Amino acid sequence: MSLPYATEEPSVVQGHVVHEEHEGLPGTIGHVSSWKSLVKVLSALIFLTVLTVAVAQLDLGRLNVVGALGIACVKASIVALWFMHLRYDKRFNFWIFISSVAFVAWMVGYILFDSTLYQHNIKEYRETHEITAPKIHEHDGGEGHESGE
Amino acid sequence: MMADLALGNFAGLPLAQQAGGSFWFPPQASDVAAGVDFTYDLILWLCIVFFIGICGATLYFMVKYRKRPGHKEEATSTHNTRLELAWSIIPLALLMVVFGVSTYWYLRIVTPPSDNVREVEVTAKQWNWTFTYRGDGLPAGKSYMVVGELHLVRDEAYQMVMTTPQNDVIHSMFIPAFRVKQDCVPGRYNKLWFRAIKAPQDDGLEYYDLFCTEYCGNDHSLMLARVFVHDTKAEWAAAVIEAADIGRLDPVDRGKSIYDQNCKSCHTVNGDPSTGPSWKGMWGREEEMADGTKLTIDENYVRESVLQPGAKIVKGFPNAMTPFTWGDQTDVAIEGIVAYMKTLKD
């Protein structure tokens, strides 16, 4: 009697041989990472952390941001591909991740774009007005730096 | 200038009688209004064509293929790529035309002329509009603040430099007859320009309406102003000077008006303490000051508190008030505040 639902056998859906590594037990679901590869990944991540700290000490102007973000992206990709098994996982999970990242980029990018365009309205105002927040809450009263106006 | 696309003028209907204009719109009183309405009509006719198409077909099918004895459904093809592409691409092309027209007029709305623009400072507060006029035929070096009245000269371009105090909320300036609108956001300047090409009196109106269209609290729906359009600069200047003269109001009304504009955000009149003490019952009362001294709230105290708010502060309240002056009308203003406070004695 056939099973009523789609059953995806690992070898069929994942498109490559899963139990390549001899240490995997028979019938294991999913990809087993070797401990060596895990340690390698961690070493790479730590190396990149040191690198990003080193790069930040140099004064490269705007390039500092690019460098820091670039290295962070590489690190994040390494974590996603190896620690999170995306390399061996179903394609669909990969696409979920990528499309989320795309939406993240779109939101950050577009709002940043707009806010830089309207920023002069705020700047002009700030030149003539200070932030004059009245301290209306009890919990920050009596702190000593209450200037009033 | 515009092709006559408008759905006929239904001015005969009771719906549209009072404020002039067409069935859909108030009068076209700015130089962009006709263009904006043209875009509207363009879309309207497109919509009417499509709507009649859709609803007509639906109604026809409803009658022709209704379930009844002897009628049976017939299998037809379940898709037709060409047809489906056609009814995707044609509307898209039409919409791109609409986008073009619309963007053209939008750019006209947001781009002020490069010269000869008069500036009016607009301050939006809960819940009134203050317009400040300077120069341009008004006595030099003086500024005229008018609450609730925007005065313009016909055919002149005006730029509104709009702001809202930081402790206030967002408002939005909307003049339907000009088809313009812009939010006033606390902590920044926003600008809005327009050119009136028509005056309200041309349509038998006294003024055009100006609304606040960003919800701003309790009296949002009462935050209105009137827009007057004058034919000559001289008439305009006279009107501004007259409107700015608070002395023409009786002292209590004057005080109330000043209170609404300047004091309301920190002083209530119902007895609840806010950032500052409530004015209710304050007049003539003996109050303890922050430094422990006691004094009676009288004319001198009020005057000092308006001009130098930090001098004597009622105990329990922060030193948070900015000084106020009204140019050469300061005395008249303080007289008004005092008169108003007296009415709140009990």
Next chain:
Amino acid sequence: MAGGIVEKPASAQVVHPTVHYLNATKGFKNWLVTLDHKRIAMMYLCAVSFALLLGGFWAIVLRTELLAPHDDVILSNAWYNKAFTLHGAVMVFLFIIPGIPASLGNFILPMQLGAKDLALPRVNLFSWYLYVMGLILFVGILVLGGLDTGWTLYPPYSVGGGSEHKAVWLNLIFAYTAVFILGFSSILTGLNFIATMHKLRPKDMGMYDMPLFLWALYATSLIQVLATPVVGLTLGLSLIEHLFNIGIFDPRYGGDPVLYQHFFWFYSHPAVYIMVLPAMGVQSELIATFSRKHVFGYKAIAWSSIAIAAIGFIVWGHHMFVSGQSPAAGIIFSLLTYFVAIPSAIKVFNWVATLYKGAIDFKAPMIYALAFMYLFGIGGLTGLFLASIANNVHLHDTYFVIAHFHMVMVGSVLTGFLGGVHYWWPKMTGRMYNETLGRIAAVMVFIGFNVTFMPQFVAGTRGMPRRYANYLDEFTTFHQVSTIGAYILGAAVLLQVGYLLHSLIKGRKAPPNPWGAASLEWQATSPPDFHNFLEKPITMGAYDFENWEYVSEEAGYVLKREVIETGKSLVKAH
């Protein structure tokens, strides 16, 4: 006819089950801890119906207040502001967003797949509890004296700006928390649905064999998962802003209120599609079933749902054309907004084409479907005026916008919801509602809508701003007509509540398939068994109506004998 009943096919043997999901276990407690998607769906249905009545109550109250221009008919300005806030917030967050997916979708989705449950039953129950917590918090707001910030909760007004200083305001904290929690309920429902559609489909059912309702729910779920977290964070930040004055949104402390609007609409515009897509899905089912035609342009409708979901993410700025957003950003958003019109138009054209050469049966659900076509037509087309940036400047925040989005969000979503509830009522409850009253109510809803919102379009173009407790005399007629329409609408809803509840007790017992629909849920008994299907349903195209034949009013439609014998659909290729 009589012969047909004698030779009843096997699947019609159990017409009225004695044991089914409703009475499989008894007691209140068993319902509250149930993991059965059908019971959770029914609990959702009760909760969202309560929300609908609550939101509707405020609608009637505020329309009554607007009968006269200046006087306080029944409400002060302050209470008018609370009324429209509560109306909006309750309707949006508690009714329209969760309405169709969480109640009808929850019930129908696994059944249309022939599955036994949703992929994550515990998560499903958890999301219901989150929803109820949100509902309780909103009731709490009412008890505490209401909220007057508008459902959009714009700072600085909402976080305490302006003259009515609210240092710490419990009602507002409740509102932020409620929306935050409801957001998570929505996210969990969404990811549950996607996982179910991917993983619990029968082997022989591809994505393109799913009913279009499921495609619509799929698109909805994508938005729920990817957009809702943003509003969760935004309201979380607002809450922190309100409590600690951190200065991200509040200009008093150096914050930027326009940033809030960006964040808010990044979610709340896609949320409009969370609302309308499921209704479009219901619409596809109703149109096909009651005209007995395979839906026209299946793939186009399916992919247009996904397209709407995707484009929905890139148009949020059209809510902010006059907010202080830069003109460049505004123009780009205006352009992108037009693209949403295309997939919506494709759907409408395809529905019309589906009717062609059908046998149109004017049952109550079909009347809702036809009303949907008209109301969504108006709602959608008036969207073009608002997408046009030059016109939007004039129309923004006027009654034109009110009328437009009520035509879409209520005209379409409410008719979709009511159509769906009537359509699946026999399946969910095992009882038939009174068809005559159903038709009367459907027509009343249609008339009520038009009377309520048509005048508002004109009031809007003439400059009537929204959220006004008082208005100028010239708008009086518009408002009075509108209020009469709202009363008709209110009466229709009350009538529905009446006859639907009545049908639970006195209604005729429903056959498994009263409408002759072809999707899998109709192969289950009415109401379904605890495990959904007594036997594995025969997988067939969702619109293969040829597989069913009419027997009698009592027995409804039954599967043709060849279908049962071969276990295959009579229609060869989809």
Next chain:
Amino acid sequence: MSTSVAEQETSQEALPQRPKQLAMHFDTLHQQFTTGKLAMWLFLGQELLFFTGLFTAYAVYRGNHQEMFHYAHYFLDWKLGAANTIVLLTSSLTAAWSVRCAQLEQRKGLLITLALTFLCAGAFMCIKYIEYTHKIHIGAVWGSNFGVPLNEFPEHLREKYPDLTPEQLQQMGTGSFFAIYFCMTGLHGIHVLVGMALYVWLFIRALRGSFNRKYYGAVDNIALYWHIVDIIWIFLFPLLYLIG
């Protein structure tokens, strides 16, 4: 073809393969596992979008207040940040390793890696606590509450900009930086705390021997969650501590 419910149930009971961990509505453990994993990935997508609001706020304020961000970043100690990065990366390794142990049914290894992950998370929170208390102590806090006296300025800042006064810093809205800093790291910290709770739960289940090579979805999915927490930090560290 047509079988009654009773028959179906008996036939299912007769199947020896149906394990007790397999939920009623699934057919195989593999289906159950991949379903859980798909749902988890969707949840992670949601997590990314959840943080996006804060990243956007960061980008907007940084993009428009370069100088202020430059001064403000001196108040954060990159050494503590780097230490936390290393701690968190290590915990990511142990989390990934715990999945491997579960797959290989190495019970002892599983317990050790789960415990190590928890401990690393704890260490992360301790360092965070040190940072927070220091900042609150010197007044490097959010919004208009910001006010650090001159003697609490970090050395580097004082050396490089000897003329900078506390008032100037306050004026340029340095409070916004700290609002963003506390919101971002605070929300991240909440995620770490949730992760710690989840690891305690996993540890208890592992003690009971609940997991095997076909049923370890919980270990895998929580590790995925833990990695996303790590990824967020990978971005927070340079953005807040390093670039000025």
